[in-house]
Amino acid sequence: MALSKEQIAKRIARELRDGYYVNLGIGIPTLVANYIPEEINVVLQSENGLLGMGPFPFEGEEDPDLINAGKQTITTVPGSVFFDSAMSFGMIRAGKVNLTVLGAMEVSEKGDIANWKIPGKMVKGMGGAMDLVASAKNIIVAMMHSNPKGESKLLPACTLPLTGVGCVKKIVSDLAVLDITPGGFKLLERAPGVSVDEIKAKTAGKLIIEGDIPEMTF
Amino acid sequence: MNKVVATAGEAIHDIHDGAVIMLGGFGLCGIPENCIAALVKKAVKNLTCISNNAGVDDFGIGLMLQQKQVKKMISSYVGENAEFERQLLSGELEVELIPQGTLASRCMAAGYGMPAVFTPAGVGTEVADGKEVRNFNGKDYLLEYAFEADFAIVKAWKGDTQGNLIYKETARNFNPMMAMAGRITIAEVEELVPAGALAPDHIHTPGIYVHRIFQGAAYEKRIEQRTTRKKKS
DSSP, rough: EEEEEEEEHHHHHHTOOOTTEEOOOSSHHOOOOGGGTTSSSOOETTTTTHHHOOOOOBTTOOOOOBBOTSSSBOOEEEEEEEEEEEHHHHHHTTOOOEEEEEEEEEEETTOOOOOETTTTTTEOTTTTTTHHHHHHOOEEEEEEOOOOOSSSSSSSSSOOOSBBSSOOOEEEEEEEEEEEEEEEEEEEEEEEEOOOHHHHOOOSEEEEESSSOOOOOO | OOOOOOHHHHHTTTTOOEEEEEEOTTTTTOOOOOHHHHHHHHHHEEEEESSSOOTTTTTHHHHHHTTTEEEEEEESSOOOOOHHHHHHHHTSSEEHHHHHHHHHHHHHHTTTTSEEEOOOOTSSSSSGGGGGEETTTTEEEEEOOOOOOEEEEEEEEEOOOTEEEEGGGGGOHHHHHTTTTTTEEEEEEEEEEEETTTOOGGOOOOOGGOOOOEOOOOEEEEESSSOOOOOOO
16 A cells, blocks of 8 residues: 555654654654654744744634745744745755755656746745755655556656756655665665565666665555 | 824825835735725835735735736735736736745844845845855855835734834734834834833834834725634533
């Protein structure tokens, strides 16, 4: 069975380490916040100007001046701090944020990512994604292995306009966990009940398979 | 030194057709609602707007788009606005999409008196087209120029009669660096107090950057994505 969005988030949460400052993108990455292990301390950065993002507010306690980068109403946790957009991207550019998790339309076997534009169809803009991928030390992409048409999103080279070049380190898809290595996508884990052959068939880019590939457990 | 004007209309009285204006805010959070309403009323046209987003169909900069007052938008993300998308695809509206950190840095450079900055954002993408690339310590960076804006319009939480400003929570966002970047900077605030009433240590934007200030009225503070959780009983 392919992973649910919640399971993708849960698996990514296992990559978090105590003391990490983490930026979570919109969509599946936002769900990672729900699965941070209790024994570790992680500070969430929201690029609109907050370190120490907390959960959604209780009904009736929404504050229009307190939102995340997805424009959702949020809360803060003790020790939080507000700052302006220049400082926010300053800490991103300076490499202070330990991990960035974001979604993607396409990832190439060289770690290129495309997630901001479909020419002629969708022009929403890159927001902070280009800044994040250009500077983050560790980037994990959370996405479906295939697009709604059933085409692989893990490609030899991206076909859509790029967001960043050679920057993605790891992918957690609904089918597998893969590292981007100099030789291509290295298969590390597979979703429960998903065969190596299925992952092979659904990965258009170069796939490296070494030894037995363990199944993820939840 | 008193920078107080009575109304939004007075604050924006000399914003002319074809002006380049910066507008603070992230989404609908921390936007200068009163000045946007005054610009719509004044019906000034052919504006170039530098703002992270373009509002929604019926609020924020979206109101100016409805009146076709905007010639060009310079933004990082414009996803929540159907009228915007229509004008963009029909060619009525010129749009320059730039990375959010680059947008912030180009405002910052203007406010700090620096002509340009280098940033790695966009290297190897279409954002880099036509731009100078420099390599520092093995990594490529794009040369990005400081913005030149005729007017910057910002929204703060509190301000004093000398133009000193304090922002609230994430409504700060682009407001401080835009306040520093305008040739003329207009600030609207929720609460205007006499000089001396704000603690000097707490001020985010020194009044030297602010030319006009007024207390705004009837802030709607619309929420774009109302997300909540239920209380455990």
